[in-house]
Structures are given as structure tokens and as C-alpha cells.
Amino acid sequence: MTQQAYNDRMDTRFIETKLREIKDLPIKVRSWKVIEGEDATSDSAIWVWITLDRSDTSPSERAEIRQRVRDAVHAAANERTWVYVRFSDEVPEAKEA
Amino acid sequence: MSLHTDLRHQARHLATREPKRPRQASLRRAISSAYYALFHLLVNDASRFLVAGNTRNPLRQCLGRAFAHRTMKTVAKQFANGTCPTKLRPALQRQPLPRELEEVAQAFVDLQQARHEADYDTARRFTRAEAIDLVDQCDQAFANWQTVHRTPSAEAFMVGLLAHDNMKR
Numbered sequence: 267m268t269q270q271a272y273n274d275r276m277d278t279r280f281i282e283t284k285l286r287e288i289k290d291l292p293i294k295v296r297s298w299k300v301i302e303g304e305d306a307t308s309d310s311a312i313w314v315w316i317t318l319d320r321s322d323t324s325p326s327e328r329a330e331i332r333q334r335v336r337d338a339v340h341a342a343a344n345e346r347t348w349v350y351v352r353f354s355d356e357v358p359e360a361k362e363a
Numbered sequence: 364m365s366l367h368t369d370l371r372h373q374a375r376h377l378a379t380r381e382p383k384r385p386r387q388a389s390l391r392r393a394i395s396s397a398y399y400a401l402f403h404l405l406v407n408d409a410s411r412f413l414v415a416g417n418t419r420n421p422l423r424q425c426l427g428r429a430f431a432h433r434t435m436k437t438v439a440k441q442f443a444n445g446t447c448p449t450k451l452r453p454a455l456q457r458q459p460l461p462r463e464l465e466e467v468a469q470a471f472v473d474l475q476q477a478r479h480e481a482d483y484d485t486a487r488r489f490t491r492a493e494a495i496d497l498v499d500q501c502d503q504a505f506a507n508w509q510t511v512h513r514t515p516s517a518e519a520f521m522v523g524l525l526a527h528d529n530m531k532r
Contacts, residue, residue, distance in 0.1 A: 311476075329500075348440065351473075
């Protein structure tokens, strides 16, 4: 997929919509935020910030969510742009990198 | 105790040391330590694999200084996506990449980026939840590595971490 096609389909709202469609996650997600940018080595990347509904989460629960989020973004994009999944109760406003 | 194990413990300690209001410095150093724990684990094991023998520590240490973060990330991204670089593929002996190795590679890429943000992006504010999640990723990567580090795939991964950029042509 070309960069142009990628940009046509993959704005952050589109990704957020796809993420909200993920069913049966082990923990309910309170909010999603998707930020596009370049990472430290200037590669295109997507950050998905997730605030979970509870704080007492296990590493395996977060690992499952992380993988399913990556799979959902890659399926939506048909693109292997790296997806950084971060769990936090504060979400940065500015893009990363 | 090894450097990588100490760093892993230090990461957990720093992420949890202030019970109520964690200092940004503690969280940033926790994230950085988590990355370097995994970095040194992989460099240590790759160096031991490539230069074996109890009397070769000085040579191994020389080799250990040849690993480059960017090359390691390039290789880790490919393994994380379930693909082995073409030049290394014969070493896999037609075996699929173990899922645990993909997860180690994934954690390496994630932690390297987080380390960069923690060390250089002073505008960022880190939370304990974020730091703990990254430290947990590091712990899981250590556990996964223990299950796969003697497989042909892991051996190809270790060679790639060092030599990938010189194997392109």
C-alpha cells in the first residue's frame, strides 16, 4: 500500500473507530487516543493510548489487549506501521518522537 | 548478579519506590533501566553465543561494544512482525519463528522507543501505570527469552542483532 493510500484510509479517527469495535477485551477500555508521528529512528508509527476501566490489571491482560490492538490496526490499515500501545491514565496532547 | 538482572530489578524498584506521588525522574529512570536490562540481556547472550568459552571474557566484552541500537531495532521489528531477514532465513532450518521470540523482539522495539521518550522528551509526563506496564513487558521478555534462546531462530536473531547491516550485500 502506498503512503498516499495509507493516508487516505488511516486517519486517527478511523483507527479509533476500528479500535472501539474490538469485542471481548479482558478489561473494559475507558478511553482511546491515537496519535500518528515518527518514532526515535524517524520511522512512521502510531501510538495508541489506552486508559483502562480499572487499575488492578495483570501483565497478561495488558499483553492480550496490546496484541489485539496491534492486530486491529494492522487489519484496518493493511500496513505494518509500528504500533506503540501505551497504558496510562494521562494522555499526552502532542505527537510523540 | 549480572548487569541485566540488576537493571531489571532496579527498573521495578524505581517504578514503585514512591508510594503516593512518583517522581518523574524515578519513572523515567525505571523505563530507561527496563530497556537497558533487555538490551544487555540480548547483547550478553549474543556475545556468549558468538564468542564461547570461560577464558574469553575480554574478547566477549569487545564484541559486546559492537552492537548498535538502531540495527538491533531494525532486526527486532522484522522478527516482531513474524518475518526473518532474508539473509538469515537459511539458519531457521525451515522452522517457524516461535511466538515467544516475536514477543521478545516486540518488547525490544517498544522499550527502545519508550527509553528514548523517557530520556529525551522533557515535555512528556509519565505515569506509574505506564512505567509499570513497560517494566512488566521487560519481565515478560526475560521469561520468553529463557524459553527460546537456544533455538535456531534465536541464534539467527542474535547474529542479526549484531551483523544485519553488514549482511545486506
